[in-house]
Amino acid sequence: MTAAAPEPGFVLLVNAKPEKGFDLIAQVAATLRHIPFVSIASQSDATEARELVRRLGATNVRIIEKTTDMASLYRAARMVAVPSYRFVETFSRVCIEAQRYGKPVIGSDVGNVPYLLAESGIVLPESVELWAQEIARLYGDAAYYGERCRLAAENSERYSQAAQREDILRIVETQTDAMLVCVGSGIGNMLHAGPMIRNIARTLGRRVDLLVAEDHGTSLFLLQNDRFVNSVYSLRNYALRRRYDTIFVTHCFGTASLPFHARRVVFSRDWDGFHPGHALHEALFNLEAAKVLLGIPYDPATAAADYYVGNYAYQRPNGGLVGFHGGSKSGFWTSKRWPHFPALGGRLRDAGYSVASFGTPAEYVEGTLDHTGGTIEEMVRGMLQCDAFISNDSGVMNIANALGIPVVGIFGPTNWETRGPLSAHGRSVSLSSECSPCEVKNSKHFLAGGCTCIDRLDLETVWAAVQGLLAEVERVHVPLKLVVSR
CATH class of the missing domain: 3.40.50.2000 (Glycogen Phosphorylase B;)
Known part of the structure; x- marks a missing residue:
């Protein structure tokens, strides 16, 4: 390095090029002036980077020249940022290098980065606010930081030479x-x-x-x-x-x-x-x-x-966001749609939670944040930001269950006993009546679209189940037992 080494405890960005996310990190640093940032002008002009931080008033950002001593920087850093949104990483060696030193990595939600960090790091959309919140938490919450360091070191072992040999052997074995x-x-x-x-x-x-x-x-x-x-x-x-x-x-x-x-x-x-x-x-x-x-x-x-969803791993974000899926397939499946989601959203907002709708645009719940649309995988990434999820009996409910998101499944004509969430974080709310579940006891009526029983599942019953789920999750970060309200 051309100058004295930075003091330990900084956020490290290995590449100061804009397409590698330096402009985002500079904006984040401008909102977190008490936290030091270091970026390396290894493939770009340091003058341009310094001019950007000067314009933003981010005096806590230090730009250093190209170095061959990355080991010292990784050791001194508190965490490493990989905000590659415009440059799509095919692997991102930095993620694993940093984790070998036990450093938490925050990465973009595009390219190969989210797969590398699925079981260990933090994956975020391109948002200055979300990045700032996560960095502040890693500085302010010692227990959370320690757990992230542990997961980072654990993940690096998956990419050791021995692990790579095992992967090659598995390919041969198949x-x-x-x-x-x-x-x-x-x-x-x-x-x-x-x-x-x-x-x-x-x-x-x-x-x-x-x-x-x-x-x-x-x-x-x-x-x-x-x-x-x-x-x-x-x-x-x-x-x-x-x-x-x-x-x-x-x-x-x-x-x-x-x-x-x-x-x-x-x-x-x-x-x-x-x-x-x-x-x-x-x-x-x-x-x-x-x-x-x-x-x-x-x-x-x-x-x-023991479910899974691709290579994704859920870590409760503690951001106060509750997801909704208020839709279902069309045809006779519409009888699964609980009609009181707007009122439930109001109850949650009054309790201090943010509420967002997921699914197709037609399944948007009035009064909620609109996270509908996009591909199924884009929806999954958005759902990972939820602290809890409330859903009709649907494919989206099953995704929440498989991810391990605390979920309440709402059942009317369909059978919670064969379809309900089984994860440790799952609950089912259903009717208790002689004719339910309709798809089992009167399948012709169900298939004809005549079942209206879910209308009788009142707001207070579902709200009680949601309150119970949220209270238990907030109180202790341990798996929830399956509780069925009938």
Whole structure:
């Protein structure tokens, strides 16, 4: 370095180029003048960077010239910023380098950065306010900072030379005794297969391939996970060329007859047929089918709640945001839509929470922040900012459950016992009446769209469940027991 080394305890940005996010960090620094920032003009003109911080009055930002002693900077930094929004990182070596020194990393929500940080770092949209809040918290909350340091060091081990060797060996292993699991077609069906998929991969010690008869063209990422899944194929473009040792066709794949190439093809329906009134929840049904037909054991006490959503990992943000999904599929499925979301939003705002709608634009709840629209993956990233989630029985509810977001699922005509959230953070609210759930006890009436029972699920009942969930989450950061209000 051309000058004395910075004093320890700063926020480090390795590259002072605007496309690497320096302009964002400079604005953040201008709002946090008590926190030191350091950026390296390694690939850009230091004069331009210094001029920007001068215009912003960010006297707490120090620009240093290119250095070969990155180790000293990583050790001295309190945290590292990777705000690459305009430059899309294909890997971002800085994330893992910083974490090897036990430093928390805050990164952008684009490119490969969110995948690298899924289980350890903090991923944020391009917002000066959110970045400033997170940096301030890492400075002001010692327990939170310590936990982030621990997660950073833990994540760096996943990218060690030994771990990379293991990944290569797993790729080689999948070429022998390969297994394909066929699932589909709705989002809920896909996610309820997740605990089974994870359990199969863990038991066999190798990743599996998936074939999905998907309803939504952008949903395959929900089941792609680097630790458990090799490849995810859509039924629409799947080439039946590869030979598998075993193909397991789950109940939700349907009755499609395909010319599979495998030593054995096992159909879940040959053991039992799943239906809304089944004695087992769908996730448990899938696990039990794999146990009976494939000999894959599981722990009933824990495996059914072992969901996943892609490579995403949920960490409660403590930002006071509650998400809503007030919609459902069209047709007779509209009978699942609870009509009192606007009033519930008012109760939450009065209690000091922000409330946002997720889903399609048509599913926006009046009076809430509008986070509707976009792809399913964009929605998932937005949902990660929620401290809790309230939803009709829907695919979005199942995403919240699979992510581990504290969730209240609202059930009228459908059966919470086979479809409700099973995560440790999940609750179901449903009616208690002789005719419910309608899809089980009077399916013809339900399929004709005649069920109106969800209108009788009053605001006070749901509000009590929401209050209970929020109170328990605020009181202790431990998993919640499944509590059903009927």
